Amino acid sequence: MPPAIIHKRMAMKIINLHSLCLAAAAAWLFWNPAAKADPADASDPQVDMQIDDQPGYQPSAEEEQLAGPFERQIVFFRTTEAPGTIVVHTADRYLYLVQPNNRAIRYGIGVGRDGFQWAGIRKIIQKQEWPDWRPPPEMIQRQPYLPRFMAGGPGNPMGARALYIGGTVYRIHGTNQPQTIGHAVSSGCFRLVNADVTDLYDRVPVGTKIVVKQAADL
Amino acid sequence: MRFFQKGITSAAVFGALTLLTSFGAQASTLDTVKQRGSLICGVSNGITGFSISDEKGAWSGFDVDFCRAVASAIFGDATKVQFVPVKADERFAALKENKFDLLSRNSTWSFSNEVEQGLLFAGVTYYDGQGFLVSKKRKVTSALELDGSKICVKNGTNSEANVADYFKSNRMKFEPIRFETMKEIIDAYQANKCDVISSDVSQLYAERLGLTKPNENAILADVISKEPLGPAVRQGDDQWLNLVKWVNYAMLNAEELGITKSNVAQAKQSQKPAVRRLIGAEGDIGKQLGLSPDWALNIIKNVGNYGETLEKNVGGKSKLGIARGLNQLWTMGGIQYAPPLR
Amino acid sequence: MPMSLPSTRSFIIATASLFALALAGCNANQSIDAGAQQGVPATPSKIAAERLVGRWGVAAYHQDSARQRTEAEARRQCSNPYTIKAGQNGGVVMHLADQSEPQELFLKGSASGSTYLGPAGMAAVSADREIVAISDNSFTIKWVSPDNSSRYGTMVYIRCP
Numbered sequence: 258m259p260p261a262i263i264h265k266r267m268a269m270k271i272i273n274l275h276s277l278c279l280a281a282a283a284a285w286l287f288w289n290p291a292a293k294a295d296p297a298d299a300s301d302p303q304v305d306m307q308i309d310d311q312p313g314y315q316p317s318a319e320e321e322q323l324a325g326p327f328e329r330q331i332v333f334f335r336t337t338e339a340p341g342t343i344v345v346h347t348a349d350r351y352l353y354l355v356q357p358n359n360r361a362i363r364y365g366i367g368v369g370r371d372g373f374q375w376a377g378i379r380k381i382i383q384k385q386e387w388p389d390w391r392p393p394p395e396m397i398q399r400q401p402y403l404p405r406f407m408a409g410g411p412g413n414p415m416g417a418r419a420l421y422i423g424g425t426v427y428r429i430h431g432t433n434q435p436q437t438i439g440h441a442v443s444s445g446c447f448r449l450v451n452a453d454v455t456d457l458y459d460r461v462p463v464g465t466k467i468v469v470k471q472a473a474d475l
Numbered sequence: 476m477r478f479f480q481k482g483i484t485s486a487a488v489f490g491a492l493t494l495l496t497s498f499g500a501q502a503s504t505l506d507t508v509k510q511r512g513s514l515i516c517g518v519s520n521g522i523t524g525f526s527i528s529d530e531k532g533a534w535s536g537f538d539v540d541f542c543r544a545v546a547s548a549i550f551g552d553a554t555k556v557q558f559v560p561v562k563a564d565e566r567f568a569a570l571k572e573n574k575f576d577l578l579s580r581n582s583t584w585s586f587s588n589e590v591e592q593g594l595l596f597a598g599v600t601y602y603d604g605q606g607f608l609v610s611k612k613r614k615v616t617s618a619l620e621l622d623g624s625k626i627c628v629k630n631g632t633n634s635e636a637n638v639a640d641y642f643k644s645n646r647m648k649f650e651p652i653r654f655e656t657m658k659e660i661i662d663a664y665q666a667n668k669c670d671v672i673s674s675d676v677s678q679l680y681a682e683r684l685g686l687t688k689p690n691e692n693a694i695l696a697d698v699i700s701k702e703p704l705g706p707a708v709r710q711g712d713d714q715w716l717n718l719v720k721w722v723n724y725a726m727l728n729a730e731e732l733g734i735t736k737s738n739v740a741q742a743k744q745s746q747k748p749a750v751r752r753l754i755g756a757e758g759d760i761g762k763q764l765g766l767s768p769d770w771a772l773n774i775i776k777n778v779g780n781y782g783e784t785l786e787k788n789v790g791g792k793s794k795l796g797i798a799r800g801l802n803q804l805w806t807m808g809g810i811q812y813a814p815p816l817r
Numbered sequence: 818m819p820m821s822l823p824s825t826r827s828f829i830i831a832t833a834s835l836f837a838l839a840l841a842g843c844n845a846n847q848s849i850d851a852g853a854q855q856g857v858p859a860t861p862s863k864i865a866a867e868r869l870v871g872r873w874g875v876a877a878y879h880q881d882s883a884r885q886r887t888e889a890e891a892r893r894q895c896s897n898p899y900t901i902k903a904g905q906n907g908g909v910v911m912h913l914a915d916q917s918e919p920q921e922l923f924l925k926g927s928a929s930g931s932t933y934l935g936p937a938g939m940a941a942v943s944a945d946r947e948i949v950a951i952s953d954n955s956f957t958i959k960w961v962s963p964d965n966s967s968r969y970g971t972m973v974y975i976r977c978p
Contacts, residue, residue, distance in 0.1 A: 314967070401919075402899060402912035402919075405874065405875055405891075405894035405897055406875075406876035406887065406890035406893075406894060407878070408878035408879065408886060409883070410879045410883060411880075412879055412967060413879070
């Protein structure tokens with residue numbers, strides 16, 4: 258499927274749903290350095306880090322090097338899912354790539370508000386290096402001067418790679434804000450630091466099964 | 476024959492009565508604790524993340540929080556607990572001598588620690604096990620790649636034997652480098668006298684913090700021995716054993732049901748029967764433990780669910796940063812599986 | 818009345834420049850926001866405002882390697898174009914960065930030969946864009962403020978048929 262068609266389909270869904278990854282990521286063009294916190298976030302118990310997107314910001318190598326639990330590592334992981342499957346635990350902020358012998362490669366993730374709204378089993382349907390970004394139509398309506406297309410690259414909040422989750426508007430993507438890893442943030446879906454999303458991108462083919470697990474709710 | 480049988484029965488009844496009387500004379504642990512107004516918990520002093528007291532005497536750690544959970548279940552108050560530090564080689568005797576009501580001091584549930592010591596373990600709060608610490612520069616992802624390594628181990632422990640078994644069964648060779656203390660091991664490792672350290676995984680994480688460059692060293696996912704750690708109680712008080720056991724299970728079930736410290740206040744509005752039962756909005760399972768209906772609610776409110784307590788003390792939210800591994804819930808890739816509260 | 822337009826514009830620019838200078842005088846001892854550009858005196862623009870009037874497909878990029886792709890994308894965006902109208906005072910009606918309402922902006926020349934687009938007054942101030950390339954059917958702008966530039970990138974406008 259050509260990207261343009263996928264985009265159109267996604268744009269349609271953006272209109273239908275209230276808050277989505279792409280729309281939320283799109284908010285970066287509105288980023289106003291003077292206004293640090295989105296008042297809507299203050300009442301959102303899911304968001305534990307009040308931070309606006311910082312388009313154009315290019316983190317240093319030190320910042321991108323995660324330390325401690327969110328650093329990419331091989332961990333013990335029991336699952337009935339076959340090796341090669343992606344398993345996301347949003348509550349713990351980890352993404353696992355299942356390996357043989359009760360192992361998984363574990364990546365630290367930041368979970369956007371939209372990442373919390375969905376759980377299920379899908380497939381990766383498309384992969385994109387340095388994903389471009391297109392503001393959804395209703396956003397252009399509000400801010401007519403926005404570019405209708407923004408080429409991907411360093412500093413792009415969508416990061417170095419994107420893995421599109423089929424049948425949804427959700428995606429696994431990179432970030433230019435490594436400090437958001439391990440947190441719930443207002444925008445995006447499942448974000449990894451660029452080195453990690455690149456590592457994952459190189460390991461998983463289109464067609465990879467992805468299982469997203471939420472914590473139980475009351 | 477018949478008379479004889481009757482005789483045996485009478486004798487058995489008489490014996491049982493005598494036992495009951497003798498137990499009745501000795502107050503149950505729960506009654507003692509309630510009368511005293513506080514729980515006394517035997518803990519270690521100096522195991523980072525598990526039980527440690529600061530210069531002001533404030534206690535923290537995973538084992539410490541378990542004591543607070545028991546206090547919360549009994550009194551609705553996590554502060555009604557006294558901590559008694561006890562050495563490893565004195566801990567079981569001290570428990571039997573009534574020095575404390577509960578031993579929560581990362582003790583391994585093994586045959587000798589339970590049957591030979593004449594104690595009972597109330598469950599497994601933490602699955603530990605022996606693992607390996609190795610420099611990331613070696614790009615090792617599995618212990619099976621450690622063939623021919625020089626491995627630092629503590630003398631006089633099971634560590635060397637465990638490593639020997641593991642290497643032998645995988646047809647690999649290693650050279651043990653033995654030291655008396657962990658400090659000597661760390662120094663030797665940093666001086667490249669050995670290229671691997673083998674010890675319990677929780678200890679490896681703690682020791683890694685003391686390395687010059689902690690982040691340049693990894694703890695492998697392989698675990699080669701079983702070290703199930705849990706709280707222990709004296710034999711002969713089933714009510715107390717059950718209480719301690721179900722405090723642990725309540726915390727595990729709370730995590731599984733999504734009940735957390737921050738949302739427990741709203742849990743009463745939940746429509747899920749399992750949630751309502753746990754927090755005492757429906758039924759009264761607390762009564763059968765000798766506790767109030769909100770016993771489990773108080774644990775979650777004051778201490779947190781299992782995952783929260785673990786993450787805070789030894790996991791991702793602590794400086795140790797231990798991967799949950801086996802201690803993840805059974806639904807999430809681990810083996811922590813609590814019987815249901817119903 | 819076409820002859821009166823340049824003089825009106827010059828008047829506005831001159832007045833605004835004086836006002837800006839007066840303000841600068843007041844603030845001489847205060848530190849200046851690192852992000853703010855003081856600008857340079859504006860000279861008459863070599864580019865006529867009329868050249869920007871019309872309907873444009875708009876796309877943006879950050880890296881030169883993405884320029885060609887961006888131009889092609891801009892061309893495809895004519896289904897949702899950005900419309901620039903002529904202003905009443907010889908400028909063009911456009912949005913400043915992060916402003917929801919459009920206003921009249923002016924083309925301002927500079928001693929270096931660069932052309933800026935922004936509010937009347939000094940040239941090359943923070944709110945300005947620099948017109949880095951222009952042809953009959955396209956123009957390219959870069960934002961003067963590094964912050965705007967990093968967020969919005971280099972913007973390419975392609976004239977819609």
